[in-house]
Amino acid sequence: MKDVAGMEIPGFDDVLAAEARIRPYIHRTPVLTSSHLNALTGAELFFKCENFQKAGAFKVRGACNAVFGLDEAQAARGVATHSSGNHALSLAYAAGRRGIPCHVVMPHTAPEAKKEAVRGYGGVITECEPSTSSREAVFAGVATRTGAEFVHPYNDPRVIAGQATCSRELLEQVEGLDTVIAPIGGGGMVSGTCLTVSSIAPGVDVFAAEPKAADDAFRSLRAGHIIADDAPETVADGLKVPLKDLTWHFVSRHVTDILTAEEDQIIAAMKLVWKRMKIVMEPSSAVPLAVILANPGLFRGRRIGVVVTGGNVDLDRLPWMKG
Structure with missing residues (x-):
C-alpha cells in the first residue's frame, strides 16, 4: 500500500521481518523498575532501557x-x-x-x-x-x-518497522500493560509503538511526551494537521524535529494523547532517574517521566511501559550543572 507521500506504510509483517534481520546487531534491552518512582507516581512503571542499546539509543x-x-x-x-x-x-x-x-x-x-x-x-x-x-x-x-x-531519521518505513521491535519486546517482557509512553520529536519511536500496539495489543493506550518548548507535535494533534517549528530550543536535543507525513499517519490515528513538560520538569526527572535508578538517560528520555509526574491523576493506578530512548549525554555539560 502506497498512500503516504509515495511511501509504503509498514505493517506488522515488516516488524517481524525487521526483528529477524537486526537480531545479530542489537541488544534485547532490559526492563527495570523502581519502587520509589512507583510510590511517587502512584503507578507501576516499567522502564524499557534503550539507553543500554548498541550505540546507546533505540535508533x-x-x-x-x-x-x-x-x-x-x-x-x-x-x-x-x-x-x-x-x-x-x-x-x-x-x-x-x-x-x-x-x-x-x-x-x-x-x-x-x-x-x-x-x-x-x-x-x-x-x-x-x-x-x-x-x-x-x-x-x-x-x-x-x-x-x-x-535513510531518514524517522520518516522511513524501514526505520519505523525497526523501531517497532522495541515495543514488541516490551509487550513480551511485561504482562498486563495498559499504557505505553515514549518521547516524541519526529515520531519514529512513537510510530513504531503505534504499529506494534495497534497490531497485537489494541487495548493499550499510547501516549507521547514532548517538551513544552518544542511542542509542535502537541499542537499538530490538536489542529488535525502537521505544524512544523524550524528551530525550537529545548534541553531535549533529540526532540527538536517536526513530524512528517509517514509518522503523522501513525500519530494522528493511534496516539491517545500528546502531553508536554516544562524544561525544569524534564531536568528534574532526568536527575531523579540518575539518582534513584542509577542509570544514565539523556534529557529526551526523561520527558515521559516528567509528563507522568506532572499528570498524577491521569496515570495513577496504571501499569505503564516507559521507553527510555537513549543515554548519550555530554558528561561535562549535564543540564543541572551551573555555569
Whole structure:
C-alpha cells in the first residue's frame, strides 16, 4: 500500500521481518523498575532501557533494519542522513557493521559525545546550523555529492518497522500493560509503538511526551494537521524535529494523547532517574517521566511501559550543572 507521500506504510509483517534481520546487531534491552518512582507516581512503571542499546539509543534498531535491508548495489554507495545525534551515530554503527560508508549532517550544536560516537563508528560528519531548514539544505548537497542511500531519521518505513521491535519486546517482557509512553520529536519511536500496539495489543493506550518548548507535535494533534517549528530550543536535543507525513499517519490515528513538560520538569526527572535508578538517560528520555509526574491523576493506578530512548549525554555539560 502506497498512500503516504509515495511511501509504503509498514505493517506488522515488516516488524517481524525487521526483528529477524537486526537480531545479530542489537541488544534485547532490559526492563527495570523502581519502587520509589512507583510510590511517587502512584503507578507501576516499567522502564524499557534503550539507553543500554548498541550505540546507546533505540535508533540503532531502525538504522540496522534499513542498512541490512539494502541490496549489494545500494550498499556499495553507502548511506547518508541528517540527525541531531542518535540516528547519526546509530546509522554509522550499522554501516560500520556492514562495512559501507556513512555520511551524516549534524547541527554544530549537537552534543560532542554524539559527534565523537559518529566518528568512532566511522561516520563522516558535515555540520549545519541548528534548524530543520539548514540540515535539509546541507544534506541535499551531501546526497548529491555522494550518491548514498538516504535513510531518514524517522520518516522511513524501514526505520519505523525497526523501531517497532522495541515495543514488541516490551509487550513480551511485561504482562498486563495498559499504557505505553515514549518521547516524541519526529515520531519514529512513537510510530513504531503505534504499529506494534495497534497490531497485537489494541487495548493499550499510547501516549507521547514532548517538551513544552518544542511542542509542535502537541499542537499538530490538536489542529488535525502537521505544524512544523524550524528551530525550537529545548534541553531535549533529540526532540527538536517536526513530524512528517509517514509518522503523522501513525500519530494522528493511534496516539491517545500528546502531553508536554516544562524544561525544569524534564531536568528534574532526568536527575531523579540518575539518582534513584542509577542509570544514565539523556534529557529526551526523561520527558515521559516528567509528563507522568506532572499528570498524577491521569496515570495513577496504571501499569505503564516507559521507553527510555537513549543515554548519550555530554558528561561535562549535564543540564543541572551551573555555569
